Amino acid sequence: MTTGVLRNPDFLRFLSSHVANELGANISRVALPLVAVLALHAGPAEVGVLSSLQTLAFLLLGLPAGVWVGRMRKRRVMMVSDLAKFVLLGSIPVASALGLLTIEMMFVVALLAGVSQVFNDVADQTYLPDLISAGQLTDGNAKLEVVRAGAFLAGPGVGGTLVQLLSAPRTMMATALGALASVLLLATIKAPDKPPADVERTPLLRGIGEGLSYLWHHRLLRAFVASSAIGNMCVSGVLALSVLFLAETVRLSPGAVGALLMSGGIGGLLGGLTGGWLARRVGSARMTWLAVTIGAPFGLLLPMTQADWRVVCFAITSIMISWSATLMNVGQTTYRQLVTPEHLLGRVNASVRFMTWGIMPLGALMGGLVAQQVGVRQTLWVLMAGRLLAFVPLLFSPLPRMREFSEVEARS
Numbered sequence: 001m002t003t004g005v006l007r008n009p010d011f012l013r014f015l016s017s018h019v020a021n022e023l024g025a026n027i028s029r030v031a032l033p034l035v036a037v038l039a040l041h042a043g044p045a046e047v048g049v050l051s052s053l054q055t056l057a058f059l060l061l062g063l064p065a066g067v068w069v070g071r072m073r074k075r076r077v078m079m080v081s082d083l084a085k086f087v088l089l090g091s092i093p094v095a096s097a098l099g100l101l102t103i104e105m106m107f108v109v110a111l112l113a114g115v116s117q118v119f120n121d122v123a124d125q126t127y128l129p130d131l132i133s134a135g136q137l138t139d140g141n142a143k144l145e146v147v148r149a150g151a152f153l154a155g156p157g158v159g160g161t162l163v164q165l166l167s168a169p170r171t172m173m174a175t176a177l178g179a180l181a182s183v184l185l186l187a188t189i190k191a192p193d194k195p196p197a198d199v200e201r202t203p204l205l206r207g208i209g210e211g212l213s214y215l216w217h218h219r220l221l222r223a224f225v226a227s228s229a230i231g232n233m234c235v236s237g238v239l240a241l242s243v244l245f246l247a248e249t250v251r252l253s254p255g256a257v258g259a260l261l262m263s264g265g266i267g268g269l270l271g272g273l274t275g276g277w278l279a280r281r282v283g284s285a286r287m288t289w290l291a292v293t294i295g296a297p298f299g300l301l302l303p304m305t306q307a308d309w310r311v312v313c314f315a316i317t318s319i320m321i322s323w324s325a326t327l328m329n330v331g332q333t334t335y336r337q338l339v340t341p342e343h344l345l346g347r348v349n350a351s352v353r354f355m356t357w358g359i360m361p362l363g364a365l366m367g368g369l370v371a372q373q374v375g376v377r378q379t380l381w382v383l384m385a386g387r388l389l390a391f392v393p394l395l396f397s398p399l400p401r402m403r404e405f406s407e408v409e410a411r412s
Helices: 009-039 044-070 074-097 103-131 134-166 168-187 204-217 219-249 254-261 263-282 284-304 309-339 342-357 360-374 376-395
Strands: none
Touching (some): 009 134, 044 103, 044 342, 044 360, 074 103, 103 134, 103 309, 103 342, 219 254, 219 309, 219 342, 263 284, 309 342, 360 376
8 A cells, every 4th residue: 555654653753853853954054154154254255165065975975875874773873863963063052152163163063964964864765665665655755755845945934033033053053952853753763773784794895886886777767866967967056046146137135035945845845745646646657757747847937037927937947846856856766765675775875865966066066157157047048958858868768658666676
């Protein structure tokens, strides 16, 4: 059956841990740079470095993390990662209160918190198949996407309010407490934390190679990665230019800019809410294919945005891109969890994250350089046209001929 995932008490505890963690993380999206700007008077370059350090760990440790997580109990990895984030993020308000906070300390905290997040993400996607049945994976992944999208939508607003009420450094304690709450909720899960599948302790380089090799030789997984990498590269360029485009080119007020930037969260929320229903109605594989084909053309509306009724072009694009991406994530994550052998799942998850997220800084850099030469609106046309190419790898994969991912061979 594909229903009933919310009747699983352990899944509800797992989902609740995500609520606490994701809300805290999205509050941090606002609070962390504001600490640097308001409390330490950091300049644009320092804020840029702080932002890049938060994701640098995905490039530095993304591949080996998959091997290391394979040697450990997954729930324990998540709990230790969350506990590390609690200590790291909680150190910011403490240091601020003692007059010891520096921008260098924040750089270290951002980098180490990013390292914790890498291990948490790999263990998280690897752990879910141990917690629920294979038939519930699509619905379970969809519910997790609802939480992520809802936190993405609500977190910045909550964070901004808390900064006004408490100050930016004290707001960081809310993010730390979210990580601690996640630890406590994970600890209440009654299902045994399965021992590691990689009992033979595969050597690091060999383990990385096995994960990459499995991914490369699996036709549909390879197509998913290629499609996501193309889409992420183009969308990261768009995200890097969005504020500049809306504020300087379209000339909208800061309030209107903020409202439009939140529209992506609405699309993600809709995707998470409709994912399980669509999978049951049309099939999990067909749902993924439809999301890609329906969502892609809407990107061409974004460069048409103007400071009149055409402002809705930006909102429609953001909603549809996020809706499509959420359903794509639900589908490909479920498929990967179904077909990848248990002892390789952590490495394959890490390889996917490395290749699909590691491309994003390049996309942002490319967007900025091209915009400097040809203009912001023209660059958005280029990026959104390029995003249509994400459709091509899937067109030549088995996906268009599939209905259900459950029809494929189960992992061994």
